[in-house]
Amino acid sequence: MPAQKIISQWRILQPIHFVLGLLILLTVSLLLWQHYGMNLFLRFDPGNFNQISASDDRDNEGGKSIGLISINPKYWRLDCQLQKGHRSPYCSIDFDLSKGKQGIDLSKYTDITIRYRYQNPREQVNLVMVNFNPEYSVESDYRSQKFTEVYLPGVMGWSTYTLKWQQFNVASWWIADKKIPPKWTDNEFNNIREIRLATGLYPELSNHQIDLAYIEFRGKWINNNTLQLLLLLLWGGTAAFWLLSELRRSMLALQRSHARQKDLENAQQHLQETNQLLAERSMRDPLTLAFNREGLSILLAKETPDTPGSIIFIDIDHFKKINDHYGHGTGDQVLCLLVQHIQQQIRPSEQLIRLGGEEFVLLCQHSNLAQAERLAEKLRLWLFSQSWPADIPLSCSFGVAERQKGERFEATLHRADLALYRAKAGGRNRVEVAE
Numbered sequence: 001m002p003a004q005k006i007i008s009q010w011r012i013l014q015p016i017h018f019v020l021g022l023l024i025l026l027t028v029s030l031l032l033w034q035h036y037g038m039n040l041f042l043r044f045d046p047g048n049f050n051q052i053s054a055s056d057d058r059d060n061e062g063g064k065s066i067g068l069i070s071i072n073p074k075y076w077r078l079d080c081q082l083q084k085g086h087r088s089p090y091c092s093i094d095f096d097l098s099k100g101k102q103g104i105d106l107s108k109y110t111d112i113t114i115r116y117r118y119q120n121p122r123e124q125v126n127l128v129m130v131n132f133n134p135e136y137s138v139e140s141d142y143r144s145q146k147f148t149e150v151y152l153p154g155v156m157g158w159s160t161y162t163l164k165w166q167q168f169n170v171a172s173w174w175i176a177d178k179k180i181p182p183k184w185t186d187n188e189f190n191n192i193r194e195i196r197l198a199t200g201l202y203p204e205l206s207n208h209q210i211d212l213a214y215i216e217f218r219g220k221w222i223n224n225n226t227l228q229l230l231l232l233l234l235w236g237g238t239a240a241f242w243l244l245s246e247l248r249r250s251m252l253a254l255q256r257s258h259a260r261q262k263d264l265e266n267a268q269q270h271l272q273e274t275n276q277l278l279a280e281r282s283m284r285d286p287l288t289l290a291f292n293r294e295g296l297s298i299l300l301a302k303e304t305p306d307t308p309g310s311i312i313f314i315d316i317d318h319f320k321k322i323n324d325h326y327g328h329g330t331g332d333q334v335l336c337l338l339v340q341h342i343q344q345q346i347r348p349s350e351q352l353i354r355l356g357g358e359e360f361v362l363l364c365q366h367s368n369l370a371q372a373e374r375l376a377e378k379l380r381l382w383l384f385s386q387s388w389p390a391d392i393p394l395s396c397s398f399g400v401a402e403r404q405k406g407e408r409f410e411a412t413l414h415r416a417d418l419a420l421y422r423a424k425a426g427g428r429n430r431v432e433v434a435e
C-alpha cells in the first residue's frame with residue numbers, strides 16, 4: 001500500500017479513536033500486570049522471624065498445661081502437655097507482630113498458606129489472628145483484641161493449606177465474653193498484632209507435638225475489586241467526558257445552523273423587498289412618480305368590464321409653449337409639481353397615471369359621472385390657483401367619462417379623450433363630460 005494511502009486512511013481517525021485505543025491498551029496492560037505481577041508476599045519461617053514464643057493455659061483459670069517451643073532450621077516445634085485445670089486446656093505458638101503499639105495490615109493479602117504437621121491426627125489445629133482496634137480493644141486487656149480463627153485438621157505428615165480470609169470466623173467466645181455489638185463482629189485483619197497456632201477444641205489431655213514450617217501471605221498491590229472499580233471509573237469517566245464534549249459540539253453546530261438559517265431568511269427577505277421595490281418602480285414614471293402605462297395595465301388587470309367608476313383625462317394647456325419659453329427643465333418641474341398637487345387632492349382609492357407627455361388620467365373607481373365631474377372641476381380650480389415655476393400661468397383641460405356597464409376601459413378612455421378634445425376646442429381650462 002503506498003505511503004500516501006496509509007496517511008490518508010489515518011486522517012479519517014478522530015481523537016476519540018485514539019483515546020479508545022489508549023484505553024483498551026491501558027485496560028489490557030493493567031489486567032495482565034495485575035494477573036501476572038503486582039505481587040505482595042510476606043513469609044514467616046525460622047530463617048527470617050524470631051519474635052516467637054510458646055504460651056499455655058497456666059496462670060489462667062487454674063490451667064496446668066505446659067507448652068515449650070524449640071527452633072529447628074526448617075521449623076518450629078511446639079511440645080505441649082495438656083492437663084486438666086483450665087476449662088479449655090491449650091498450648092500455642094505465638095507470633096508477635098506488634099512493633100510498639102502498631103500491628104501489621106494483613107487485609108491486603110488474599111491467600112494465607114500454612115505448612116505444618118501434627119503428631120496426633122485425631123486433633124485439630126487452631127490458627128488465630130489477633131487484631132487490635134481501639135473501638136473495642138484496650139491495652140491492659142489482651143483478650144479485648146479480636147480473635148478471628150480457623151480450624152485445620154491435625155495431619156501426621158507435612159501438609160500445606162492455602163486459605164482465604166473468608167474462611168476465618170470471629171471466635172464466638174470472644175463475642176460472647178466481651179458482649180461485642182454486631183457492627184464489630186465481622187472479620188478484621190488490618191491491625192494484626194499476633195498470630196497464634198494452637199491446639200484445637202476439646203483436645204485429648206496428653207502430650208501433643210506440632211511442627212510449623214512457615215506461614216505465608218500472598219496478595220496483589222491492587223486487588224481484583226479495586227482494579228475493576230478503577231477500570232470502571234476510567235471507562236465511565238472517559239465516556240462521560242466524550243458524551244459531554246459531543247453534546248457541546250452538537251449544540252454549537254445547532255447554533256451555527258440556526259445562525260445560517262437566520263442569515264438565509266434575512267437575505268430572502270431582503271431579496272423580496274428588492275423585488276417588490278423593483279416591481280413598484282417598473283409601474284411608475286421615473287420623472288413624476290405617477291403610475292405609467294405598465295402601472296395602468298396592472299391596475300386594470302384587477303378590474304372587469306363591470307367594475308363601476310369614472311375616468312378623468314387631464315391635459316396641460318399649451319405645454320409646448322412652456323417648454324419653448326422656459327426650457328425643458330422647467331417643463332419637467334411643472335410636470336412633477338402638477339402630480340404632487342393632484343395627489344394632495346385625491347383619495348387613496350383614486351390613481352393618477354401619466355399616459356405620456358403632459359397627458360394624465362385619473363381613475364376614480366368609486367365615482368359616478370357627477371362625482372367625477374365635481375372632482376375634475378375642483379382639480380381644475382386647484383391647479384389654476386397654484387403658483388408655478390417662473391410664475392407661469394398654468395391651466396389644465398379635463399375630459400370626464402363614466403364607465404358604462406360592460407364597456408372596455410379603452411372605450412371609456414376614448415370617450416374621455418373626446419370630451420377633453422371638446423374642452424380644448426371650447427377654449428381650454430375647462431371640464432367637459434363625455435356623452
Ligand SMILES: Nc1nc2c(ncn2[C@@H]2O[C@H](COP(=O)(O)OP(=O)(O)OP(=O)(O)O)[C@@H](O)[C@H]2O)c(=O)[nH]1
Pocket residue numbers: 315316317318319320321323327328329330331332335356357358424
Ligand atoms: N418638459 C417636458 N416636455 C414634454 C415631455 N413630454 C412631452 N413634452 C412636451 O409636451 C409638449 C406637448 O405639446 P402639444 O402636444 O402640442 O400640446 P400643448 O402644447 O400642451 O397644446 P394643447 O394640448 O393643445 O394645449 C411637447 O412640446 C412635448 O415635447 C416631458 O417629459 N417633459
